[in-house]
Amino acid sequence: MNDSVSADHPCPARRRWMSVVARAQPDRIAALLGACGEMPGHTVLRGPEGGLVMVRGRAGGGGAAFNLGEMTVTRCTVRTDNGYVGHAYVAGREAQRAELAALVDALMQDPDRSDGIERHVIVPLEKQQAARKAERAQKAAATRVQFFAMQTMRT
Amino acid sequence: MTSTLSPGFADPVTDAQSCFRAVLDAMARPGRVHTVRGVSAPMPLCEAAGAVLLTLADHETPLRLDPDAAPARAWIAFHTGAPIETDAPAMFAMALSLPDLDTLPNGTDEMPETSATVILQVASLTAGQRFVLEGPGLREPKVLTVAGLPPDFVAIWQRNHALFPRGIDLILCARNKLTALPRSVSIKEA
Numbered sequence: 001m002n003d004s005v006s007a008d009h010p011c012p013a014r015r016r017w018m019s020v021v022a023r024a025q026p027d028r029i030a031a032l033l034g035a036c037g038e039m040p041g042h043t044v045l046r047g048p049e050g051g052l053v054m055v056r057g058r059a060g061g062g063g064a065a066f067n068l069g070e071m072t073v074t075r076c077t078v079r080t081d082n083g084y085v086g087h088a089y090v091a092g093r094e095a096q097r098a099e100l101a102a103l104v105d106a107l108m109q110d111p112d113r114s115d116g117i118e119r120h121v122i123v124p125l126e127k128q129q130a131a132r133k134a135e136r137a138q139k140a141a142a143t144r145v146q147f148f149a150m151q152t153m154r155t
Numbered sequence: 156m157t158s159t160l161s162p163g164f165a166d167p168v169t170d171a172q173s174c175f176r177a178v179l180d181a182m183a184r185p186g187r188v189h190t191v192r193g194v195s196a197p198m199p200l201c202e203a204a205g206a207v208l209l210t211l212a213d214h215e216t217p218l219r220l221d222p223d224a225a226p227a228r229a230w231i232a233f234h235t236g237a238p239i240e241t242d243a244p245a246m247f248a249m250a251l252s253l254p255d256l257d258t259l260p261n262g263t264d265e266m267p268e269t270s271a272t273v274i275l276q277v278a279s280l281t282a283g284q285r286f287v288l289e290g291p292g293l294r295e296p297k298v299l300t301v302a303g304l305p306p307d308f309v310a311i312w313q314r315n316h317a318l319f320p321r322g323i324d325l326i327l328c329a330r331n332k333l334t335a336l337p338r339s340v341s342i343k344e345a
Contacts, residue, residue: 045162046234077233083157 017108017122021101022090024125029100032121036113040081042103048076048095074098084109163209163234165193174210178326181335186288186299188280188334197230199223199251203328204276205230211272212237212247219245219259219271221252248273253305256315256323267320270338277303280329285345288336298345299334301327312342 009015021029033039052070059066075089076098086106090098104121108114164170170193177189196205205227212218212235220228220239231249232239244260248271262270283302286309305311315322315338322338336342 043162045160049167079158079160083159085158085160 026097185340203333216246219248290340
C-alpha cells in the first residue's frame with residue numbers, strides 16, 4: 001500500500017488516523033478504546049456494508065491509468081451521541097473493523113477526546129504497524145542478492 | 156463539526172426492494188395507495204418521501220430539492236449521493252408543494268423516459284379533495300382522495316396529460332403512504 005501523503009489533501013491529520021485504524025485488528029482497537037474510559041454511545045448511519053472498489057494503476061508511474069482489478073471493501077458511517085460523524089473504508093469483509101474504525105474517526109473529531117484517543121489508541125497502533133513493517137522489511141532485506149559482479153562491470 | 160444526520164432504511168436491501176415494488180405497482184395501477192416502512196426521514200420529509208428518495212435517487216439522477224426541504228439536504232446527499240441541483244435539468248424533483256411542471260424536463264417524443272418524476276409530499280391520501288382517475292391500469296374509474304394539491308390541479312394535469320407520450324410522472328407521498336399518477340392517467344374532479 002502507498003503511504004505517501006499528497007500535500008494538497010484537505011485534512012492530512014485525519015487521513016493519517018483513518019489509515020492507522022483501517023489497518024488495525026478490531027479486537028486490538030476495542031481493547032485500546034476500552035482503556036480510554038467512558039465513551040459516548042453511537043448510532044450506525046450506514047452499513048457496515050460490503051462492496052467492491054476498482055483499483056487502478058499506472059504502468060511505471062507514467063503510463064495511462066488502467067484497471068488493475070476489483071477489491072472487496074467494507075464501509076461504515078457512525079454518529080456519536082454528541083453529534084460527530086465518522087467514516088471508515090477498510091479492506092476485506094470486516095464489519096466489526098469498519099464500525100470500530102468509523103467510531104474512532106468520529107471520536108478523533110471531538111476536541112474533548114481527540115488527545116486521549118490519539119495517545120491511547122492511534123499512537124500505539126501506529127507504533128505496532130511501523131514495527132511490523134520494519135520487521136518485514138528487515139526479513140526481506142536479508143534475502144537481498146547483491147550483484148557485485150554486474151555493479152563492478154558498470155562502473 | 157457536529158451533525159444531526161440520521162440513518163436511512165433500517166434494512167437497506169429488503170426495505171428498498173419493497174419500496175421499489177410499491178412505486179412500481181402504484182405506477183402500474185394509478186391511485187392505488189401503498190404503505191412503506193423502515194425509514195425515519197428527517198424533517199420536513201415524510202416517511203414515504205424519504206423512502207422513495209432512498210429507493211430511486213442515486214449519483215446518476217440529478218435531484219431538484221424544494222428550498223423548503225433544505226434541512227433534509229445533507230441526509231439526501233449522504234444516503235443517495237444524488238447531485239442536488241437548483242435549476243439544472245433534474246430527473247427527480249422533491250417538492251413540498253406542486254412545482255411549475257413547465258420548468259421540469261418532460262422528455263421528447265423519441266425519448267419520453269427522459270422526463271422528470273416529481274415526488275410530491277401532500278398532507279393526506281385518505282382525506283381531502285376527491286378525484287376520478289381513468290386510464291391504462293384501471294379497469295374502471297378509480298376515486299383518489301388527496302389533501303394538499305393546488306386548487307387548479309385538474310387543469311394543470313390536463314395540460315400534462317395532453318403531452319403524452321411526453322409528460323411528468325407524479326409520486327404522491329403522505330406520512331407512510333404513497334401513490335402515483337403517471338402521465339397516462341386522466342384526472343377529473345369527483
